[in-house]
Amino acid sequence: MTKYYWFLLLLPFLLVGGAKTCIAQTQEMVQLIVHTTQPSSDKQTESHKASFAVYDVTKSFYQLRKKGFTVEETQQIIARQGTSAGSFLMEKLVKSNNDGEDVAIFDLRESTNQIGNVYLVNETTHIADAFVGSQNVVVVLPLYDSYDHPQKAIHLYPKMNQEPSAIVFEKKLVEEKNTYSIGEKIYYQLDIQFPNGIATEETCVVTDSATKELELLTESLKVHSEEKHLENLTFHSHSQGFSIAFNGQDLQDLAGKTVRINYQMRLRQDAIADQSIINQATLDIGTASLSRSTRIRTGGKWFQKVTTDKEQQVLEDAMFMIKNQQEEYLHLKDGKYCWKKRARDAITLTSDRNGLFSINGLADGEYLLEEIKAPKGYKRNPYAVSFVVKSMSYAINGQPSEPLKITNQKQETSFLFPKTTDEKISVGMIGGISIIGSFIIYQKNRSKEE
Incomplete structure (x- = not known):
C-alpha cells in the first residue's frame, strides 16, 4: 500500500457535538479520536475497515529537538520515519458511532514525569475504495485551543481520500524572537502553497484571530503571489484579526503557486506578563481545515x-x-x-x-x-x-x-542637627528663649550697678 506523508496540522476541535463518542476523562488522560473521511460500505466486514495503531515517539521527538529542529520539522521527520521512530502501544479498528461516523478512539496519557508525551498515529489497514492510505500523524501534547485551554479530546482527520499533492500551510513570526514590550509591533507571515488540483475547489478562506492582548494593524495586511500584489480578494477585518476569501476564479489562477500573507499586530497595554498570547490562523478548503498558531509573551x-x-x-x-x-x-x-x-x-x-x-x-x-x-x-x-x-x-x-x-540604609541622626523640621523648630525656640533670658538678666544686673 502506497502512503504519502506530509505534515498535518491537527485541527483542535473541542468535543461538543460529538460528545456521544467520548468517554470520561481524567486530567492526566487525553482522547485521540481518529476520523476517516468516508463511511464504510454496508458490504464491508470488520476486517476490511480501516484500523490505526498508536506509537510512543516521545524519546525520538525530544532527541531531534535537542539537535535544533523546530517542532514542525521534528513532526515531519518522525512522520517520514514512521513506526520505527517509537514503540507500539495499541491498535484499534474504526467503528461507527451514533452519528454514523467511522472513528477509532485512543485513551492515552498526556504526560510522563511532567513532560508532554508525543504519539505517532499510523494506519495499519485502510478502506479498500479510498484513493490512498492515510498519512502518519504526529501529535505533540499538550495541545491547546484558541483560549489557551489544554484539550482532552483531540480530533484527527488523516484525509484518507487526500490527493498526494497536499496543501502546505505555514505560519511564523518574521523576527527570531517571541517576547515583546507593550506597544511593540509583531510581524507575522502566512504561506499557502496551493496544489494544481486546487482549481476544482469553489472557495478557500483564510481566517486569522488573536487573543485580546493583540491588536491588528489593518494597513499592514498585504497578500502576494510570486511578487504580485493580490488586491481583488474579499477582505474582512476586526481589531483582533481578519479573513480573506479566495473564490473559484482566484483558485484557478493560483493553482500550483504560493501565496504569502504579511501583517502586523501590536501588543496592547493590557497584556499580562508570563501568559501565552496566541495568534491562530485557519485555512478552510471545502471540507478540509488546517490550523497554525504562534505564541508570544511579554x-x-x-x-x-x-x-x-x-x-x-x-x-x-x-x-x-x-x-x-x-x-x-x-x-x-x-x-x-x-x-x-x-x-x-x-x-x-x-x-x-x-x-x-x-x-x-x-x-x-x-x-x-x-x-x-x-x-x-x-x-x-x-x-x-x-x-x-x-x-x-x-x-x-x-x-x-x-x-x-x-x-x-537608615540616615544617621545628629544631636546638634536634628533631621526633622519639628525638631529644628524646637531647638531654635529653645535657643531663642535662652538668648532673650540672658539679655534680660544682663539688663537687670546693669541697672543695679548704675
Missing part, C-alpha cells in the same frame, strides 16, 4: 523595598524609574512603551505598604532600576540596580514570582 519583574538589617522590614513610598542599558528612561505614550534620555514624565514605580512594586510588559532582557526617592528616614541608593526580565520572572502559574529585594 515579561515583567517584582521588587520589594526592605531595610538592610536582619529583620528586613518592608519600606513604603520609595519611588523608582526603569532604564535600559543605554541609560534611557522608560516612558508610556499612547499605549506604547518608549525610551528617552530625559527622566521627566518617565514611568515611576512606588513601593506599597508591603514594600512591593512591579513592572509589567517588558521584553526579555537586562534593565536598570533607579531609585529617585527614598523612604522617610532612609538614604537614597546612589547606584541603579540591575535586574533581568525572563520567562517566569513575573509570574509562575498565575502567581507572582519571588520579588527582587532592594535595600535601604
Whole structure:
C-alpha cells in the first residue's frame, strides 16, 4: 500500500457535538479520536475497515529537538520515519458511532514525569475504495485551543481520500524572537502553497484571530503571489484579526503557486506578563481545515523595598524609574512603551505598604532600576540596580514570582542637627528663649550697678 506523508496540522476541535463518542476523562488522560473521511460500505466486514495503531515517539521527538529542529520539522521527520521512530502501544479498528461516523478512539496519557508525551498515529489497514492510505500523524501534547485551554479530546482527520499533492500551510513570526514590550509591533507571515488540483475547489478562506492582548494593524495586511500584489480578494477585518476569501476564479489562477500573507499586530497595554498570547490562523478548503498558531509573551519583574538589617522590614513610598542599558528612561505614550534620555514624565514605580512594586510588559532582557526617592528616614541608593526580565520572572502559574529585594540604609541622626523640621523648630525656640533670658538678666544686673 502506497502512503504519502506530509505534515498535518491537527485541527483542535473541542468535543461538543460529538460528545456521544467520548468517554470520561481524567486530567492526566487525553482522547485521540481518529476520523476517516468516508463511511464504510454496508458490504464491508470488520476486517476490511480501516484500523490505526498508536506509537510512543516521545524519546525520538525530544532527541531531534535537542539537535535544533523546530517542532514542525521534528513532526515531519518522525512522520517520514514512521513506526520505527517509537514503540507500539495499541491498535484499534474504526467503528461507527451514533452519528454514523467511522472513528477509532485512543485513551492515552498526556504526560510522563511532567513532560508532554508525543504519539505517532499510523494506519495499519485502510478502506479498500479510498484513493490512498492515510498519512502518519504526529501529535505533540499538550495541545491547546484558541483560549489557551489544554484539550482532552483531540480530533484527527488523516484525509484518507487526500490527493498526494497536499496543501502546505505555514505560519511564523518574521523576527527570531517571541517576547515583546507593550506597544511593540509583531510581524507575522502566512504561506499557502496551493496544489494544481486546487482549481476544482469553489472557495478557500483564510481566517486569522488573536487573543485580546493583540491588536491588528489593518494597513499592514498585504497578500502576494510570486511578487504580485493580490488586491481583488474579499477582505474582512476586526481589531483582533481578519479573513480573506479566495473564490473559484482566484483558485484557478493560483493553482500550483504560493501565496504569502504579511501583517502586523501590536501588543496592547493590557497584556499580562508570563501568559501565552496566541495568534491562530485557519485555512478552510471545502471540507478540509488546517490550523497554525504562534505564541508570544511579554515579561515583567517584582521588587520589594526592605531595610538592610536582619529583620528586613518592608519600606513604603520609595519611588523608582526603569532604564535600559543605554541609560534611557522608560516612558508610556499612547499605549506604547518608549525610551528617552530625559527622566521627566518617565514611568515611576512606588513601593506599597508591603514594600512591593512591579513592572509589567517588558521584553526579555537586562534593565536598570533607579531609585529617585527614598523612604522617610532612609538614604537614597546612589547606584541603579540591575535586574533581568525572563520567562517566569513575573509570574509562575498565575502567581507572582519571588520579588527582587532592594535595600535601604537608615540616615544617621545628629544631636546638634536634628533631621526633622519639628525638631529644628524646637531647638531654635529653645535657643531663642535662652538668648532673650540672658539679655534680660544682663539688663537687670546693669541697672543695679548704675
